[in-house]
Amino acid sequence: MNLSITHRQLNISLIVSDLSSKGAGRWGGGIRPFLLAQALQNLGHQVKLFGIAYDSDGPLINQQNLKIITVPCSYYSGLGGSWRSLSQLLPQIDGDILYAVKLKPSSYGIALIKKYLSNRPLIVDIDDWEMSWFGGDYWQYHFKVKGFIKDIIKSDGPLKHPDHPLYLRWMEKLINKADAVTIHTQFIQQRFGGVYIPNGKDTILFNPDNYDAEFSRNKYQLNEYKILMFPGAPRPYKGVEDILMALDKLNNPELKLVIVGGSPYDEYDQTLQKKWGKWLIQLPKSPVQQMPEIVAAAHLIVVPQQDTPATKAQFPLKLTDGMAMAKPILATKVGDIPNILGDTGYLVDPNSPEQLADKIKWIFEHLEEANNKGKLARERCIKYYSIESMSEILNQVLQPYYSQK
Incomplete structure (x- = not known):
């Protein structure tokens, strides 16, 4: 299937929660952020991946023609270490469109900060219900001032964990700050809304x-x-x-x-x-x-x-x-x-x-x-469920931005 490209090229920054070889990079390009990147490239857009690489090196294998920018960070570095990494990463995110993958502070949170600093449109892709790993709607953080401070300051404090459910819940509450939402299952669509874009496969490679x-x-x-x-x-x-x-x-x-x-x-x-x-x-x-x-x-x-x-x-x-x-x-x-x-x-x-x-x-x-x-x-x-199928739906999602300068 060949897509007829009649729109202007966009520069799109995909912001990924963990681009280390233990995170999104562990399969060398076969998972959701890389599939979205490939589908966007298929439309003729310029795509770069940005992200923090926790406690590891970068992706296992860099996809052809895909630029990946990572900043290392210790997983339990807390606010100080995360801010140092963030201050290095934010100036490099240069897309006309910000596209965060996952409702996590290390992707959507970074994208929200960049959105407010640059006034660029932000799309968020939700490919998991992150709170499901912690009990979903039943999870609660029992807030006490001393306990809260201890959880943040202590060397092994749980709030130094970038994927702590308290932060994940905050991200869910901020979903309305995105200009558009994309999802890949009916369950997530029923919970968060958004445009359904199933995972595609490179059916030329997988032939x-x-x-x-x-x-x-x-x-x-x-x-x-x-x-x-x-x-x-x-x-x-x-x-x-x-x-x-x-x-x-x-x-x-x-x-x-x-x-x-x-x-x-x-x-x-x-x-x-x-x-x-x-x-x-x-x-x-x-x-x-x-x-x-x-x-x-x-x-x-x-x-x-x-x-x-x-x-x-x-x-x-x-x-x-x-x-x-x-x-x-x-x-x-x-x-x-x-x-x-x-x-x-x-x-x-x-x-x-x-x-x-x-x-x-x-x-x-x-x-x-x-x-x-x-x-x-x-x-x-x-x-x-091909990359071309993803591209066709993404093209519709991006329509409002083709006329913007």
């Missing part, structure tokens, strides 16, 4: 015609197995344990679950290996450019999200990895997943290892039929 499944299986030493693949970092809410329990039930040594990358936050990977190591193969984290070759090795992509407020707010990028590569997909009926897949994948109830086991067995017994459904999934991905 199964360019890769040989057997070659990939041999390269990654997977050729002896029937491969279920979870192409992301496992977390408890992502339901990987349900897949592993399903494999226990099937007890078929030919089946293996391949996880690509791992958790950068804790020892959850080791916990899985200790209990279910006989079913697991873990590949190292890889840049987005390498992911199509890895996904090509899969017989089945699994996205077994559990049913939580956090997962309802998410758009699992692993879905479009599999869809774009025409792979059979087995997922759970959580959030937007049924709408994204339509009738081009297989769905079971969340938190149901028994249903997963039955469906895994059925898919491998009817693999030709499943592969044909995977081809339909690619067609659906191209139509609704």
Whole structure:
């Protein structure tokens, strides 16, 4: 799909909450800020990414033709350290449009300050309900003057944490200060409003015609197995344990679950290996450019999200990895997943290892039929979940700014 560009070029500053290799940079370009950047570039706009890099270096791999400006900062540096980093970053943010990704102080908060200093229009993109990690609407900060001061000043005080829920709640209350809001799931739209822009996939890069499944299986030493693949970092809410329990039930040594990358936050990977190591193969984290070759090795992509407020707010990028590569997909009926897949994948109830086991067995017994459904999934991905689809909607969002000088 080629977009006809009839508008003037804009200089757009994407302000990202953490551009370190442990944050938004950990997948080397495959997540929401980089997808938005690619979609905006597709419209002919000049795009730069700006952000603080907490306790780490910059992104794993810099996307081609995308300028990334980061300022290092200690994660628990408190107001003083954050202000020093902010004072270095703010003068460099030079866009005609400010586009903050996430309702966080380290993205939307920075963008609000820049908006009031420069009087530039501000768009905010919400790709998670950040408060869902802390109890959502039930969370409360029990304010006491002495306790508040201690929380700010103490070396390990919780209010030195830039993502403390008190700050996240403040950001939610300031959402009306943005000139426009974009979102990527129905759950977030119902909560915050905004224009729906689903995550797109680079369906040119993720094109199964360019890769040989057997070659990939041999390269990654997977050729002896029937491969279920979870192409992301496992977390408890992502339901990987349900897949592993399903494999226990099937007890078929030919089946293996391949996880690509791992958790950068804790020892959850080791916990899985200790209990279910006989079913697991873990590949190292890889840049987005390498992911199509890895996904090509899969017989089945699994996205077994559990049913939580956090997962309802998410758009699992692993879905479009599999869809774009025409792979059979087995997922759970959580959030937007049924709408994204339509009738081009297989769905079971969340938190149901028994249903997963039955469906895994059925898919491998009817693999030709499943592969044909995977081809339909690619067609659906191209139509609704491509970078071009994102570009078309973003073009409408930006219409009010094309005539401004």
